[in-house]
Amino acid sequence: MREELETELALVSDLLVAMAAAVRSAMRTATTALLTADRSAADAVVTGDAEVNDLRSRVEDRVYATTARQAPVASDLRALFTALHMAADLERMGDLAKHVAQIAQRSHPEPAVPTELSELFSQMGQVADQVAGKITQVLSEADSRGAAQLDHDDDAMDRLHRDLLGLLLDPSRSYSTQTAIDAALLGRFYERYADHAVNAGRQVVFLVTGKPVSG
Amino acid sequence: MREELETELALVSDLLVAMAAAVRSAMRTATTALLTADRSAADAVVTGDAEVNDLRSRVEDRVYATTARQAPVASDLRALFTALHMAADLERMGDLAKHVAQIAQRSHPEPAVPTELSELFSQMGQVADQVAGKITQVLSEADSRGAAQLDHDDDAMDRLHRDLLGLLLDPSRSYSTQTAIDAALLGRFYERYADHAVNAGRQVVFLVTGKPVSG
Numbered sequence: 284m285r286e287e288l289e290t291e292l293a294l295v296s297d298l299l300v301a302m303a304a305a306v307r308s309a310m311r312t313a314t315t316a317l318l319t320a321d322r323s324a325a326d327a328v329v330t331g332d333a334e335v336n337d338l339r340s341r342v343e344d345r346v347y348a349t350t351a352r353q354a355p356v357a358s359d360l361r362a363l364f365t366a367l368h369m370a371a372d373l374e375r376m377g378d379l380a381k382h383v384a385q386i387a388q389r390s391h392p393e394p395a396v397p398t399e400l401s402e403l404f405s406q407m408g409q410v411a412d413q414v415a416g417k418i419t420q421v422l423s424e425a426d427s428r429g430a431a432q433l434d435h436d437d438d439a440m441d442r443l444h445r446d447l448l449g450l451l452l453d454p455s456r457s458y459s460t461q462t463a464i465d466a467a468l469l470g471r472f473y474e475r476y477a478d479h480a481v482n483a484g485r486q487v488v489f490l491v492t493g494k495p496v497s498g
Numbered sequence: 499m500r501e502e503l504e505t506e507l508a509l510v511s512d513l514l515v516a517m518a519a520a521v522r523s524a525m526r527t528a529t530t531a532l533l534t535a536d537r538s539a540a541d542a543v544v545t546g547d548a549e550v551n552d553l554r555s556r557v558e559d560r561v562y563a564t565t566a567r568q569a570p571v572a573s574d575l576r577a578l579f580t581a582l583h584m585a586a587d588l589e590r591m592g593d594l595a596k597h598v599a600q601i602a603q604r605s606h607p608e609p610a611v612p613t614e615l616s617e618l619f620s621q622m623g624q625v626a627d628q629v630a631g632k633i634t635q636v637l638s639e640a641d642s643r644g645a646a647q648l649d650h651d652d653d654a655m656d657r658l659h660r661d662l663l664g665l666l667l668d669p670s671r672s673y674s675t676q677t678a679i680d681a682a683l684l685g686r687f688y689e690r691y692a693d694h695a696v697n698a699g700r701q702v703v704f705l706v707t708g709k710p711v712s713g
Contacts (some may be wrong), residue, residue: 297590336558343579347575347576347579350565350575351571351572351575354569356566357566360565360566361562361563364558364562367582371586440617448679451675451679452675452676452679458675460666460667460673460675460678461667463675463678464663464667464678464679467679467682467683468682468683468686469684471686
């Protein structure tokens with residue numbers, strides 16, 4: 284019984300690692316699609332989101348089946364519930380990558396982001412990639428140290444988000460309404476992506492150490 | 499044991515009803531704050547969101563404790579897991595009402611929405627209210643009929659959202675960048691609110707009938 288439960292927990296953890304890798308790759312590809320007006324990259328992200336959703340369903344089904352069959356004790360049950368939370372955050376990160384790709388799709392063949400904003404979005408993409416990478420690292424190495432930097436990355440994203448709004452509202456620049464709307468939504472998508480990544484990272488720490496992360 | 503479990507399930511259901519009522523009221527107040535530049539209404543929504551988050555924590559704690567103590571059978575366990583999903587959607591609806599209120603706060607004493615867009619946002623507020631009201635109704639009456647109209651309401655919201663983007667991008671009108679950004683974000687918040695309400699409604703139907711809603 285105990286061995287079976289360990290196997291189930293390991294399988295759930297593998298699914299979460301796969302989800303984290305998938306949503307990291309999705310946002311990386313979405314950023315490329317956005318900055319290079321690459322239609323096929325954008326299409327790939329939009330199509331690929333179904334896989335992320337499918338992985339989440341598999342996490343939920345396994346957690347449900349394991350709980351029903353094995354009546355796990357407190358710490359195992361807590362791990363299973365934490366996995367549900369993580370899967371929800373990771374699925375949402377996949378959705379956000381898809382939203383970025385959809386903006387790239389809609390403006391194609393024009394780039395959605397004007398040249399003078401592309402450096403900022405490139406940085407947002409890099410921070411998103413870092414923060415998503417830490418989840419995978421912490422999950423697969425069961426090492427909570429990397430997660431300590433998650434808040435730092437999130438602060439970096441918030442700063443970039445504020446810079447973006449400052450540029451958009453700078454009266455000396457003049458963007459079209461479409462550009463302003465797209466850029467504001469994109470800024471929000473990246474910022475939310477990092478937020479969910481930080482949440483997911485906190486949950487890994489909780490899973491690994493049994494202690495909630497403060498803040 | 500069975501009786502204790504029934505009591506727990508009823509308590510979880512009461513918490514969900516309280517959450518649904520709270521997030522409905524939050525969006526109603528947020529819409530008022532938005533359309534009348536009412537600062538104290540906006541403040542109340544922002545402050546009140548902590549209560550919604552607290553209700554969600556209580557749902558999670560109860561579901562966890564009940565699962566740990568009672569090792570519920572399949573159908574009860576399914577109901578408990580469904581409650582977790584609903585609580586997540588309802589909490590997100592509360593967040594979205596808060597985001598609407600925050601835009602009203604930031605632009606105060608100026609209204610965030612120009613007069614010519616206020617009718618549209620008033621309609622979005624009405625649809626949001628309808629769709630949130632149905633969750634409460636279905637939950638508290640354990641009657642799935644109202645939920646059948648959820649998709650219809652969601653379609654109405656999507657139409658309003660498209661109309662809004664059409665107006666914002668209409669070259670014969672000219673909105674400031676701040677107005678365009680705020681209106682685009684607000685449109686998204688209302689649309690997401692309705693989306694989560696439809697999800698939550700579907701889960702109630704599943705809870706009541708044991709059958710997933712198609713589509």
